[in-house]
Amino acid sequence: MKKKEYLKKFFLCWESVFLFIFMIGIFGPSEVFFGNYTELGVVYGEFGWLFFVVGFTISIIIAFVLVFFPEIIRKIILAVVWGLSIAGYIQVMFLNKGIDQIGVTAEGYIPDADRVIKNAVFWGAAIAITFVITFVCKKKWSKVIQLTTTVLLLVQLVAYGSLFLTTDDGAFHYAENELCLNMEQQFTISSNENIIVLLFDNLPNEWFEEARATYPDITKGLEDFTYYNNADCNYYGTYPSFIHILTGNPLDLSLSVNDYFKQSWDNEKTNAYFNILHSHNYKMNVFSYLSEVMTGGNSLEIAEGKVDNIIEKDDAREIDKPLLYKTMLKMSLYRYMPEYFKPKFDVQNEQYASIVSYPDNEMMYSNYSFYEKLQDTGLSLDSASNYFTIQHLNGTHEFVNDENCAYDPDNATCATTVKGIFTMLDAYLQQLKDLGIYDNSTIIITADHGSEARSQMIFFMKGKNETHDSMQTTNAPISLNDLVPTIVEAIGEDYAPYGQSVHDFSADESRERSVYIRVRDDAYPAVKRFDGVTEGGMNAYHVYTYYGTLKDLVFLYDNGYYTPVQVIDSYF
Secondary structure, eight states, rough: OHHHHHHHHHHHHHHHHHHHHIIIIIIIHHHHHHHHHHHHHOOOGGTTTHHHHHHHHHHHHHHHHHHTTHHHHHHHHHHHHHHHHHHHHIIIIIIITTOOOOOOOOOOOOHHHHHHHHHHHHHHHHHHHHHHHHHSTTTTHHHHHHHHHHHHHHHHHHHHHHHHHHHGGTTSSSSTTTTOOOOOOTEEEEOOOOEEEEEETBBHHHHHHHHHHHHHTTTTTOOOOOOEEEESSSSSSHHHHHHHHHHHOOOOTOOHHHHHHHHHHHHHHHHHHHHHHHHHEEEEEOOOTTHHHHHHTTTGGEEEETBOOEEEOOSSOOHHHHHHHHHHHHHEEESSSSSGGGGGOOOOOHHHSSSSSSSTSSOOOOOOHHHHHHHHHOOEEEEEEEEEEEEETTTSSSSBBOOOOBBBBTTTHHHHHHHHHHHHHHHHHHHHHTTSSSSSSSEEEEEEEOOSTTTBOOEEEEEETOOSSSSSEEEOOEGGGGHHHHHHHHSSSGGGGGOOOOGGOOTTTOEEEEEEEEOTTSSSOBBBBTTSSSSOOOOOOEEEEEESSOOOOHHHHHHTEEEEESSSOOOO
């Protein structure tokens, strides 16, 4: 083989292979990372340059080998690689609209059959066209491949470079003197008085009712509680629900995400609320694996003076490199793959939340790890102050535990996960009783939201010294808007400036409530994610206003009766 001919074939093979590898293994993971680096907890250098070097090296090796293949086999391979690259690019740019964001739903992404079929037809046609061009246009096929490959590679390289130009320094260097939540007292409560909020992620009251049908004894230990079976979350999604729960500040869509976080922590009502807490000697500890849901792109400094377990982050982080590499590749493949294969590459919260750990400041976030720690070490007491504790746990964001709250992802279902949560709750409440502080504690068991279509969530409450022979149930129309007033009421202060307590509403009462569901609405232009790097996953809220129960809300949702509201930027 002549040198010139060899180099020509080599470059064609290399460019085709490198484009494919670059899309899937370099640009794809990088784009995911730069859009979510604050949640991942690592800097780009932990994987990015390695992916580039390994990808470039592999492409050269494959190209070198392909040159020596018989021409017909080489052409077939190049046709397939070319077709996959073109189809993958179109998939990401135009066909992923409406897909679930990674880690959003407990069930993972489940595309409907019609979407799968249409997408499969497209991919089949794309591959078929590349074969037609390769074997019909025999004289020009290499030029067509090379031209399209070169153009597409240049487009991707420019986009890749722009990621570095539009991202702040936090993506490349670990911050010095960075603040974090201190997890040391996750299992510490006061020997005096406590307000305890056990907040489970994504636990609809509908899922609870379904689990109760399977496990009738699920509410064992909740005899002194009232179950509010008509509780509205106000906002679907941990953002903005979590910051709303912490501060009581309603969503202000005239503000950007970061400005809304700042406003939530610093306004007249919020300041007065935390002054009340601290004046009654309450230490507020918030335990969440992701402080970003409290601050957005801001530092935890905006919550200092209000949340008491904020400390300077320890640099002794441990990174699970194999899990990091696997996760970044799966996230990339989720975007590029056809609809049929996407569920196989969906990444749940628990996976990417496990990449980085701080051995000296570890939070038990999953249901089963919290339960294991509770059983192993138990709760401890502190007499120095009263405690207001918020435990943000994984809930039913993933179905990974059995009915005994043991890790069993292969056999776990929605029902077993919910039952396991209540198994853990029973143990937690029993320890409060054994320590003699149950009666002096106000305890709320709730969730930040339900599912999108069934967004009402669980809400159980026991007041200080409240007792019943059996659990009470009411369909009083409460919402998370009522949480802060209810906490102020529990302290014994006037809660009227903050709204209404859950105790102000009676059974069968009609009340206007609205729930905000984040969407990607074609009527509005796309917006940037709040970090300004990548395009946001949503651009509007659909607001459903109802007056009755979950049944009425479902009717509105199923029939599309909503008010659209545009956003400035997107958290997701």
